[in-house]
Amino acid sequence: AVKLGNVTILATGGTIAGSGATSTTTVGYTAATVGVQQLIAAVPELAKVANVKGEQVFQIASESMTNEHWLTLGKRVNALLAQNDVDGIVITHGTDTMEETAYFLNLVVKSKKPVVLVGAMRPSTALSADGPINLYNAVLLAASQEAVGKGVMVAMADQIHSARDVSKTNTSTPDAFKTSELGMIGYIQGNKPFFYRVSTRKHTTETEFDIANLQSLPQVDIVYGYANMNTVALDAFVANGAKGIIHAGTGDGSVAAKVKPGLVAARKKGTLIVRASRVGQGILARNGEANDDELDFVVSDTLNAQKARILLMLALTKTNDSKAIQRMFYTY
Numbered sequence: 001a002v003k004l005g006n007v008t009i010l011a012t013g014g015t016i017a018g019s020g021a022t023s024t025t026t027v028g029y030t031a032a033t034v035g036v037q038q039l040i041a042a043v044p045e046l047a048k049v050a051n052v053k054g055e056q057v058f059q060i061a062s063e064s065m066t067n068e069h070w071l072t073l074g075k076r077v078n079a080l081l082a083q084n085d086v087d088g089i090v091i092t093h094g095t096d097t098m099e100e101t102a103y104f105l106n107l108v109v110k111s112k113k114p115v116v117l118v119g120a121m122r123p124s125t126a127l128s129a130d131g132p133i134n135l136y137n138a139v140l141l142a143a144s145q146e147a148v149g150k151g152v153m154v155a156m157a158d159q160i161h162s163a164r165d166v167s168k169t170n171t172s173t174p175d176a177f178k179t180s181e182l183g184m185i186g187y188i189q190g191n192k193p194f195f196y197r198v199s200t201r202k203h204t205t206e207t208e209f210d211i212a213n214l215q216s217l218p219q220v221d222i223v224y225g226y227a228n229m230n231t232v233a234l235d236a237f238v239a240n241g242a243k244g245i246i247h248a249g250t251g252d253g254s255v256a257a258k259v260k261p262g263l264v265a266a267r268k269k270g271t272l273i274v275r276a277s278r279v280g281q282g283i284l285a286r287n288g289e290a291n292d293d294e295l296d297f298v299v300s301d302t303l304n305a306q307k308a309r310i311l312l313m314l315a316l317t318k319t320n321d322s323k324a325i326q327r328m329f330y331t332y
Ligand SMILES: NC(=O)C[C@H](N)C(=O)O
Pocket: 013, 014, 015, 016, 031, 060, 061, 062, 063, 093, 094, 095, 096, 097, 119, 120, 121, 122
């Protein structure tokens, strides 16, 4: 008989644990109502691919995820993976901020063992609920040798995505998760993972970040760019004590003439400024739409604004030096 791996499922809530009034309720349902033991019981097939244990870490919709939740989750993941009797971890999670939690863990997990985030676009009570098959795939992936050393992954709709590059790209369809241009890293088919590529960026055991002694993360906020942009949000975030601002600019991170003086003033006062883009694909060119060398701004490379926020928070736990932080944006 094949020896099965030991996988711990850390449940945090989301639609995968959601329930609706009827079997055709796919919007207007309640997230985070079903407990982890019930999620496991709904998929008896899990026992064929791993020895599964469940732990309820939170029970929330993922739009309410906070930095504090991330620190708690990251510490729990590291503690479990340090145990010899844990081979991999699956985190059930709401899909709205799944890409953020995945990228945070990709930067702070201190193990090569697989960590897989999974969710559902349809509540557990729906016709063709996607939660059970997604959970099954995530558990078999977390128990597999092939997944070791691949960094934190997202398993949705029979696809494997790397945490750094995946995004939720649809409000409601089951195929919402995509790694649009850089490409997903594999498939799960016929009870097996198949990998085709990996990211060249450093992750997990290769990063310089350590959350073991952190109780909080620095305040970093996102300012969204648009025509006729108002300066009020930026000014309010800075007045509120933001240590960093992600400017999710138009196009290649361009900054409206009206907004630029506020960013420059904030930087002079010590706030780190990262130029990112609202576009969703492509490299944010350094010294392109702004003279970053002269203004002492950082660029996000290919990270979207919500992921740039996570890297900047962790970077600020190590340094305030913009050059060192720019290096991190080209490394992770
Ligand atoms: N599909 C979902 O999981 C959406 C839900 N609002 C959540 O992120 O928790």
